[in-house]
Amino acid sequence: MTLHGAGVYYFALTGAKEQAIFQSVFEYEYALKALATPPGTRLLAYVFDSHSVRLVLRCQRDWSEVMDDIHTAFDNLHERCWNKRRQVLAEQSTVLLVDEQAYLAPLVLQLHDWPRYSGKVADASLWPWSSDRWYREPHPPAWIDTESMLNLLAHSRRNRSQHYEAVMQQPVGEKLDLRHGNHPLYQALARDAFISRYLKQEALVQSAYTKDDLNRLFADACQLVAEQFGLSVADLRDPTQRRRFHHLMPLVVWLLRERGVALDELAKRVDEDEVRLELWLRNLPADHTDNVRNQLLRRWQPAPAYSSAEA
Known part of the structure; x- marks a missing residue:
C-alpha cells in the first residue's frame, strides 16, 4: 500500500505512451526549474534522461498533490516550447516514502551513480542532468537541499563535498529496490520502527x-x-x-x-x-x-x- 502525508518521497516518472519526456536539450533546464518550485516542497536530488525523471522531494503536503503540480508543470512546459498541448508524463509512476535517517544517503548515491551504472557515462560526474554536480560544490545553489544528505554521509560539516566525491569513487553498495521499496506491506524505503511512527502520526490525523x-x-x-x-x-x-x-x-x-x-x-x-x-x-x-x-x-x-x- 502507498503511504500518504508529509515526508521525504522518491518519485520515478516516465513519458506518457512510452514517449520521450524531453524533445530537446534546452527543455531539461526548464524542467529542473519547474521541479525546484512546487509549493511546499524542497528538492533533494534528481537525475534525468530523455525518457525518465527520478527525483527526491521533501514534501510538506501529500505527495499526490505534488504529483499533480508536476504533471501540470510538464504539460505547460511542452505547450510553451512547442505551441501544442499534450500529456507529457504517464499516469503510472513509482512513489516511495523514504525513511530519511536510514535510506536517504544510499538512495541519493544510487541515483547519482545511475548514469554510470547504466553505461551512459564513464563517471557519474560527467552526466550533466543530475544533482551530483551540486553535491560536489562547497556552495550549491539555494534551490537544492544537499545538506540533508551530506549531514548523514559525513560526520563533520567540514569538507563534506570532498567526502562525497571520495565516496562516489567507490563502488556503490547493495542496490535499493527503487520500484517497490524494501518494506513488505508499504511502498517505502523504511524500517519497521519508522513505519510504526508514521502510522501513529496518520492515526492522529484520522482521529x-x-x-x-x-x-x-x-x-x-x-x-x-x-x-x-x-x-x-x-x-x-x-x-x-x-x-x-x-x-x-x-x-x-x-x-x-x-x-x-x-x-x-x-x-x-x-x-x-x-x-x-x-x-x-x-x-x-x-x-x-x-x-x-x-x-x-x-x-x-x-x-x-x-x-x-x-x-
Missing part, C-alpha cells in the same frame, strides 16, 4: 475526522469508483450483486485506507467484518491493475474539503 467527514469521504470514494467503471453509486453499493460488490467495493476500501480511515469505520459502511476487508486489500493487486489503481489515486483528492482532518 480528527468527524462522522460527517467520514461519510463524505465514503460517498466521494464510491462516486469515483462508480464513474471509473460506468456504474451508478446505487449499483456499486448493491449488496445483492455479490460478484460485482466484492470486485469493486475493495477499491473504495483501499482509497479510504489511503486517507488513514480505520478498518472498523470502513466495516460499518460496507457491512463486512474487518477480516474480510483485510482479505480484500491483500487481493487488490491481483484483481485490479496498477494502471487502474494509479488512475484512481490521481483523481482521489478529497482532503482539501475536510477542514477538520487538517486541524
